[in-house]
Amino acid sequence: MSVTHVRQLFTQLYEENWVKLYVHVFRMLDDRDEARDIVQEIFMNLWDRMERLEIEHSYQAYLFRAARNLVINRIASQDVGRKYEHYLEHAASTPEIMPDELLREKELARQIDQAIEKLPRKMALIFKKSRFEQRSYREIAAELEISEQTVKKQIYNALTVLRKKIRTIFIFFYH
Numbered sequence: 162m163s164v165t166h167v168r169q170l171f172t173q174l175y176e177e178n179w180v181k182l183y184v185h186v187f188r189m190l191d192d193r194d195e196a197r198d199i200v201q202e203i204f205m206n207l208w209d210r211m212e213r214l215e216i217e218h219s220y221q222a223y224l225f226r227a228a229r230n231l232v233i234n235r236i237a238s239q240d241v242g243r244k245y246e247h248y249l250e251h252a253a254s255t256p257e258i259m260p261d262e263l264l265r266e267k268e269l270a271r272q273i274d275q276a277i278e279k280l281p282r283k284m285a286l287i288f289k290k291s292r293f294e295q296r297s298y299r300e301i302a303a304e305l306e307i308s309e310q311t312v313k314k315q316i317y318n319a320l321t322v323l324r325k326k327i328r329t330i331f332i333f334f335y336h
Contacts, residue, residue, distance in 0.1 A: 167211050170211070170220075174224070182228050183196055186232060190235065195235065199232065203224060206295055207227075226297050227295060230292070277289070284319050287301055287316060288323075
């Protein structure tokens with residue numbers, strides 16, 4: 162795809178889908194700023210991947226699937242995010258960040274990464290492809306030669322396990 166064609170296609174997709182995606186995400190989150198941020202992130206990711214992206218069916222389906230994945234990620238991390246914001250507010254009220262707080266923060270990040278790595282091998286692989294590589298269920302299923310339903314179930318199970326572990330980690334580190 163030529164650079165001109167990529168720009169034209171991106172502009173067309175942006176103009177045709179921005180409002181639709183915004184309304185869709187807003188309905189799920191009921192938060193205008195969050196909806197705007199997610200839609201912006203979708204298009205930034207699209208732009209970054211545009212030249213190497215292979216869409217079999219429709220770009221609109223790809224965009225709405227990306228929206229769904231980002232919303233699921235945000236919802237899954239809301240509880241953790243609120244606790245972390247509370248921690249940061251508390252930390253910001255101190256004149257300087259203490260070395261033990263930096264160590265706790267590093268340890269927290271390490272524990273979360275470790276929790277992902279402790280998932281069953283295939284579950285971790287599917288979860289990383291979905292959340293970190295922004296791959297669709299269909300793409301993951303085709304690559305791993307499994308059903309889309311299996312992919313969906315594995316991601317659901319991974320999120321369930323990770324939510325429990327992350328809550329435990331937060332309780333240990335910040336209470």
